[in-house]
Amino acid sequence: xxxxxxxxxxxxxxxxxxxxxxxxxxxxxxxxxxxxxxxxxxxxxxxxxxxxxxxxxxxxxxxxxxxxxxxxxxxxxxxxxxxxxxxxxxxxxxxxxxxxxxxxxxxxxxxxxxxxxxxxxxxxxxxxxxxxxxxxxxxxxxxxxxxxxxxxxxxxxxxxxxxxxxxxxxxxxxxxxxxxxxxxxxxxxxxxxxxxxxxxxxxxxxxxxxxxxxxxxxxxxxxxxxxxxxxxxxxxxxxxxxxxxxxxxxxxxxxxxxx
Amino acid sequence: xxxxxxxxxxxxxxxxxxxxxxxxxxxxxxxxxxxxxxxxxxxxxxxxxxxxxxxxxxxxxxxxxxxxxxxxxxxxxxxxxxxxxxxxxxxxxxxxxxxxxxxxxxxxxxxxxxxxxxxxxxxxxxxxxxxxxxxxxxxxxxxxxxxxxxxxxxxxxxxxxxxxxxxxxxxxxxxxxxxxxxxxxxxxxxxxxxxxxxxxxxxxxxxxxxxxxxxxxxxxxxxxxxxxxxxxxxxxxxxxxxxxxxxxxxxxxxxxxxxxxxxxxxxxxxxxxxxxxxxxxxxxxxxxxxxxxxxxxxxxxxxxxxxxxxxxxxxxxxxxxxxxxxxxxxxxxxxxxxxxxxxxxxxxxxxxxxxxxxxxxxxxxxxxxxxxxxxxxxxxx
Ligand SMILES: Cc1cc2nc3c(=O)[nH]c(=O)nc-3n(C[C@H](O)[C@H](O)[C@H](O)COP(=O)(O)OP(=O)(O)OC[C@H]3O[C@@H](n4cnc5c(N)ncnc54)[C@H](O)[C@@H]3O)c2cc1C
Ligand SMILES: Cc1cc2nc3c(=O)[nH]c(=O)nc-3n(C[C@H](O)[C@H](O)[C@H](O)COP(=O)(O)OP(=O)(O)OC[C@H]3O[C@@H](n4cnc5c(N)ncnc54)[C@H](O)[C@@H]3O)c2cc1C
Numbered sequence: 001x002x003x004x005x006x007x008x009x010x011x012x013x014x015x016x017x018x019x020x021x022x023x024x025x026x027x028x029x030x031x032x033x034x035x036x037x038x039x040x041x042x043x044x045x046x047x048x049x050x051x052x053x054x055x056x057x058x059x060x061x062x063x064x065x066x067x068x069x070x071x072x073x074x075x076x077x078x079x080x081x082x083x084x085x086x087x088x089x090x091x092x093x094x095x096x097x098x099x100x101x102x103x104x105x106x107x108x109x110x111x112x113x114x115x116x117x118x119x120x121x122x123x124x125x126x127x128x129x130x131x132x133x134x135x136x137x138x139x140x141x142x143x144x145x146x147x148x149x150x151x152x153x154x155x156x157x158x159x160x161x162x163x164x165x166x167x168x169x170x171x172x173x174x175x176x177x178x179x180x181x182x183x184x185x186x187x188x189x190x191x192x193x194x195x196x197x198x199x200x201x202x203x204x205x206x207x208x209x210x211x212x213x214x215x216x217x218x219x220x221x222x223x224x225x226x227x228x229x230x231x232x233x234x235x236x237x238x239x240x241x242x243x244x245x246x247x248x249x250x251x252x253x254x255x256x257x258x259x
Numbered sequence: 260x261x262x263x264x265x266x267x268x269x270x271x272x273x274x275x276x277x278x279x280x281x282x283x284x285x286x287x288x289x290x291x292x293x294x295x296x297x298x299x300x301x302x303x304x305x306x307x308x309x310x311x312x313x314x315x316x317x318x319x320x321x322x323x324x325x326x327x328x329x330x331x332x333x334x335x336x337x338x339x340x341x342x343x344x345x346x347x348x349x350x351x352x353x354x355x356x357x358x359x360x361x362x363x364x365x366x367x368x369x370x371x372x373x374x375x376x377x378x379x380x381x382x383x384x385x386x387x388x389x390x391x392x393x394x395x396x397x398x399x400x401x402x403x404x405x406x407x408x409x410x411x412x413x414x415x416x417x418x419x420x421x422x423x424x425x426x427x428x429x430x431x432x433x434x435x436x437x438x439x440x441x442x443x444x445x446x447x448x449x450x451x452x453x454x455x456x457x458x459x460x461x462x463x464x465x466x467x468x469x470x471x472x473x474x475x476x477x478x479x480x481x482x483x484x485x486x487x488x489x490x491x492x493x494x495x496x497x498x499x500x501x502x503x504x505x506x507x508x509x510x511x512x513x514x515x516x517x518x519x520x521x522x523x524x525x526x527x528x529x530x531x532x533x534x535x536x537x538x539x540x541x542x543x544x545x546x547x548x549x550x551x552x553x554x555x556x557x558x559x560x561x562x563x564x565x566x567x568x569x570x571x572x573x574x575x576x577x578x579x580x581x582x583x584x585x586x587x588x589x590x591x592x593x594x595x596x597x598x599x600x601x602x603x604x605x606x607x608x609x610x611x612x613x614x615x616x617x618x619x620x621x622x623x624x625x626x627x628x629x630x631x632x633x634x635x636x637x638x639x640x
Contacts, residue, residue, distance in 0.1 A: 189323045
């Protein structure tokens with residue numbers, strides 16, 4: 001079974017991010033790393049291909065400046081190859097434009113299954129998975145906490161607030177996986193050395209048969225009008241137990257209408 | 260001149276750092292307090308491929324260079340010296356003698372498990388009456404038919420009593436003026452593993468005294484040529500010294516990072532203590548020391564990887580880096596004030612863990628002996 005895993009390369013969250021005051025977007029000049037959220041997809045993809053007894057994991061990533069650092073990490077974990085879309089025309093692409101680009105690249109790989117994270121660590125819109133499914137015309141299952149593939153179908157346990165739903169869809173399908181579904185492996189030294197020689201297919205917007213007008217600032221349907229700092233969290237209220245703490249907590253929660 | 264590590268070495272350093280921070284850091288305090296050797300964590304280090312790093316793939320190794328092993332040891336030591344020495348001794352003293360001096364059959368027999376970290380090897384050189392003068396071994400090995408009979412005792416042997424210890428290589432007098440190395444599998448009748456020592460530091464590392472009482476192993480367990488045991492272990496120790504230097508660099512690096520963070524955050528006399536030169540300059544000196552120690556260590560590792568002589572460089576790196584580590588832990592403890600003396604504070608553990616570095620795999624005095632001799636001085640032992 002061939003699995004495509006969408007692998008976003010993002011600025012290291014450990015280093016404080018910076019916004020470009022003109023475009024109001026995140027600066028992505030430095031080295032980018034594999035989004036931790038996507039390490040789960042990679043691990044899941046590797047396990048599913050392994051269980052199926054054949055097939056491989058192909059990474060698909062859109063990132064500026066021909067960035068491959070994050071892809072190398074995923075290749076070192078065991079993915080077989082990668083498609084990287086990097087093109088100046090992509091500057092300013094919103095999530096729909098990103099989805100168009102990724103969908104075109106995914107089609108090239110002819111996968112049985114596509115995995116994404118539920119949302120990226122930096123952009124965090126969570127829009128991509130459904131947009132991809134719509135553009136490709138394939139079923140979409142979101143928030144997977146367990147995936148099994150049998151008889152050309154993906155059987156998925158889908159995380160809900162109460163527990164999980166059991167859903168299934170014919171392949172090819174797009175499944176977004178939650179963090180914690182599997183324990184991503186650490187790349188070994190051998191894996192890192194092997195990754196050096198694994199193919200990364202670098203393509204442009206034109207290579208994918210897309211027009212530069214569909215992507216980047218031109219193709220964007222979203223506009224960032226303003227960026228404001230999040231409100232600081234207010235200090236909580238401390239309830240000292242003088243024998244009636246439980247009653248006061250219940251009262252407090254009733255006030256908030258949560259119970 | 261090129262002073263960068265390769266991108267692959269940098270990537271792997273990052274992997275080991277992540278592993279150390281996620282799988283080791285949350286538990287170090289507890290292991291230290293309860294003197295626990297964490298078997299599952301050591302097995303996980305094995306799965307990561309750490310124990311097979313410098314060995315060829317045909318024995319289950321990763322085919323990495325020695326510098327890469329040093330990076331892994333450094334990153335573990337930045338978080339936990341006990342796990343770093345478990346790796347250092349497992350590779351340097353356990354597997355390395357088998358790889359360097361073993362026959363093809365011995366390598367095939369013992370290396371795959373050691374490389375995978377499913378099993379740990381130990382090396383018994385030091386004896387209760389003396390370690391620096393290791394040529395004066397009182398342990399005896401007598402050939403009786405097709406078996407060696409070993410009698411004597413060893414002291415302070417790392418990794419010798421863990422649930423996954425597979426082999427212990429011991430040096431013994433196999434005749435007048437003749438020392439040989441012999442592999443004793445764990446559990447061999449006549450091998451008594453004494454209860455663990457109560458140590459000042461390295462609480463999560465496994466150290467025992469060993470007694471050999473008519474302990475019989477097959478004649479083919481001789482490692483390297485008969486009578487070459489002394490020369491061979493000197494070569495093993497040259498490698499080990501660079502690895503111990505790497506461990507010291509990691510420990511000193513941790514002291515530097517934690518000292519800087521604390522000096523920024525702790526306030527006294529109306530401001531962070533880092534604004535007082537008495538504290539800031541300690542950090543500056545530490546930074547210089549760490550840089551120096553790292554440079555000496557990587558240089559020695561590089562010389563070894565290049566196949567050039569490195570005995571002198573190894574002794575220099577070990578001497579400088581371990582003495583720096585002891586200084587660094589003392590200064591970090593000072594910067595942490597009273598909290599530095601409290602065991603929950605990592606620097607308190609660092610302080611206890613550091614001292615052994617100036618002693619094991621050749622004391623500082625022995626390093627100075629080696630360096631003096633390489634300088635051509637007629638120094639006496
Ligand atoms: C104003 C603006 C400017 C931008 N400029 C650029 C630019 O200059 N260059 C550029 O490359 N991108 C650019 N982007 C795209 C952006 O980085 C995101 O990739 C895109 O908007 C998806 O949003 P998200 O991260 O919130 O996705 P989500 O919907 O939160 O992502 C869900 C999952 O989809 C997958 N995914 C998302 N994005 C990618 C990706 N890029 N590659 C592979 N998998 C992915 C991951 O698995 C991710 O976890 C820009 C976006 C905006 C809004
Ligand atoms: C936790 C721990 C783990 C260890 N692990 C191992 C192991 O796995 N395998 C192993 O074989 N050993 C191991 N050792 C032993 C260690 O290598 C020895 O303790 C060390 O080599 C010193 O030997 P010694 O203790 O006999 O000291 P001694 O040799 O008795 O030395 C005592 C003092 O005299 C000094 N001295 C001796 N000779 C001279 C001289 N000629 N000139 C100047 N000064 C001199 C020494 O430097 C030292 O300061 C371990 C020790 C510890 C504490």
